[in-house]
Amino acid sequence: MNTLTGVQLAGAAAEHGRTLLGETYEVWRVAGILAVVAAVGYEMAMALTRLIGLRLPFLVLYIARLTTPKSEWPYLYKAWKGELHAILDASKGFWVIKSLKGLKYALPLALGAARLTAKIREVRVKQAHHRSSAFEVVEALRFSVVTATFIGSGVLFTLAAALGVPWWTAWSATWVPFLFGIRLSYVLGPSSPSPQDDKSHDE
Amino acid sequence: MEQKHLTPAAVRLAQTFLEDPTRRFYATELMEAAGVGSGSLYPALARMEKSGWIVAEDEDEGDPTPKKRGRPARRYYWMTGEGARAAHLALVELSNSVRPPASSPGWLIDPTPEGV
Numbered sequence: 001m002n003t004l005t006g007v008q009l010a011g012a013a014a015e016h017g018r019t020l021l022g023e024t025y026e027v028w029r030v031a032g033i034l035a036v037v038a039a040v041g042y043e044m045a046m047a048l049t050r051l052i053g054l055r056l057p058f059l060v061l062y063i064a065r066l067t068t069p070k071s072e073w074p075y076l077y078k079a080w081k082g083e084l085h086a087i088l089d090a091s092k093g094f095w096v097i098k099s100l101k102g103l104k105y106a107l108p109l110a111l112g113a114a115r116l117t118a119k120i121r122e123v124r125v126k127q128a129h130h131r132s133s134a135f136e137v138v139e140a141l142r143f144s145v146v147t148a149t150f151i152g153s154g155v156l157f158t159l160a161a162a163l164g165v166p167w168w169t170a171w172s173a174t175w176v177p178f179l180f181g182i183r184l185s186y187v188l189g190p191s192s193p194s195p196q197d198d199k200s201h202d203e
Numbered sequence: 204m205e206q207k208h209l210t211p212a213a214v215r216l217a218q219t220f221l222e223d224p225t226r227r228f229y230a231t232e233l234m235e236a237a238g239v240g241s242g243s244l245y246p247a248l249a250r251m252e253k254s255g256w257i258v259a260e261d262e263d264e265g266d267p268t269p270k271k272r273g274r275p276a277r278r279y280y281w282m283t284g285e286g287a288r289a290a291h292l293a294l295v296e297l298s299n300s301v302r303p304p305a306s307s308p309g310w311l312i313d314p315t316p317e318g319v
Contacts, residue, residue: 076245078261082277083230089274105231108242120249 050095054088057102064106064114072118080109204254204289209297212243213250217290220257224287227279248280256286 018025061080065073088102153175160169204213215237219228228236234244251257261276282290303309 078275079230079259079278082261082275085274086229086231086277105234105241108240109245111242113242113245117245117249120246120253 053095053099054102056099057084057088057106060103060110061106063110067112067115068118069122072121076114076117076121080106080114204250204256204293206293206297206300208250209293210243210247212237212239213247214294214297215239216244216247216251217256217294220282221287221290221294224282224284227281229277229279233280251286251290252280254286254289255283256290257282 020028023031058081061077061084064080065077068076084102084105087105088098209217216233216239219233219237220226230241230244230248233239233248234241237244239247248257248259252259257280259278259280261278
C-alpha cells in the first residue's frame, strides 16, 4: 500500500512538479493570494463598517437640527456632541456596543427631545425679548414726553417774549415745566431691565 | 419649578443631585446615576437650569484637557445652594402630595382577592 502510494506520488510529482497535500505549488500560490486579498478586504470592510457605525450616531444627532431653532442649536449641539464623543470614544468595549450606545443617546434627541429642550430654553429668551421690547416702547414714550415738553417750553418762551414779559419770568415759565416734564417722564416709566435679564440673551 | 414639571426623570435627577449637591456631573454620568435616557434628561435639565436649581458650564473654560485629548468639550452640571434647598422642598412637597391618606385601610386588606 505504502509502496503503491509512493509510486503514485512519484508519478504525480513527475507529472505536475512538487506538491503539498496533493496540490501543486501553483494552486497554493493562488490560494495564498486569495487569502491575502480576502483578509485585506475583510479588514477594510470592517474598518469602513466601524467608521460608519461610529459616525452614524453623529448623523442621527444632527437630524435634531431640523427641529431645533437656529438660535438654540449651537449651544445645545456643543454639549450633545461632547457627550456623544465621550460615549463613542470610551477606550473599552466593542465598537458595535459603543455605536449602539451612541444611537441610544442620539435617537431620542433627534425624535423630539431636542425640540422640547430648545422650547423650554427659548421661553426664557422670548420673555427677555418681550421685556426688552416693552422697555424700548417706554423709552420711545419717554423721549416723546421730553420732546413735547421741550417744544412746549419753546412755544411758551416765544409767547412770553412776544408779550413783553420780563426775561426771568419767561425763563421760569419755560424751563421749570421743561425740567418738570423730564422728571415726570422718568417717574412714569418703569425701571430698566436688570442685568440678569440681559444675561439670558447671552446664553 | 412647578410640581407639574416634576416628572419621574426630574425627580430622579433631583435625588441624584441632592445625594451630593457639591458634585459636578456630566450628562452621561447623570443618565447612569439617575437611570434616565437622554430624551428625558435634557428637557429636565433645561427646566432645572431655568428655575435656577442647577448651573451648566463647559469644561473648556479654563481647562485645557479636552483640547489635549483631541475631543470636544463636555458640559457639566451642578446644583446651586438655592437649588438644593428648593429641590429638597419640592421633593418633600411631592412626597406629601402622593402620600396615601392616613385613613386608608390599604394595609389591612388581604392581598389575596376573595374567592381565589
